[in-house]
Amino acid sequence: MPLVRLNKATLWENTSIDAGEEWMPEIFKNLEKADIVLCLISSSFIASDFCYTKELAHALEAHTKGSKKVIPIRIKEVNWDKLDIAKIQGLPSQQWMSDIADSKAWTEVSKGIEAVIDGLKGAGVS
Numbered sequence: 001m002p003l004v005r006l007n008k009a010t011l012w013e014n015t016s017i018d019a020g021e022e023w024m025p026e027i028f029k030n031l032e033k034a035d036i037v038l039c040l041i042s043s044s045f046i047a048s049d050f051c052y053t054k055e056l057a058h059a060l061e062a063h064t065k066g067s068k069k070v071i072p073i074r075i076k077e078v079n080w081d082k083l084d085i086a087k088i089q090g091l092p093s094q095q096w097m098s099d100i101a102d103s104k105a106w107t108e109v110s111k112g113i114e115a116v117i118d119g120l121k122g123a124g125v126s
Contacts, residue, residue, distance in 0.1 A: 002110055008117050036069045042076035069116055
């Protein structure tokens with residue numbers, strides 16, 4: 001939230017989809033608009049066919065082309081070492097969060113995302 005309050009970031013998540021809207025087009029429309037895609041890595045994320053094979057595949061393709069930054073956020077330890085997303089430096093930088101409420105880890109995550117935002121702005125990306 002500090003990045004939102006500083007007007008450095010706008011958040012979007014699928015709970016922002018209004019009742020009666022078709023959710024899949026909304027998800028991909030917002031993925032297209034995003035400069036940064038945060039992936040909250042957990043066993044649930046890896047197990048979700050839609051998250052992993054649709055959303056993540058789309059985001060990783062854009063990341064590889066250089067049109068987006070994908071940042072894995074390691075919230076719950078999972079065996080992911082051989083997955084493509086594990087090749088991307090995540091946050092917190094050296095470890096998995098000890099707990100979802102780990103304030104120190106979330107502070108590092110926020111500062112790491114802010115550095116990416118500042119780097120994109122310096123490169124002329126809005």
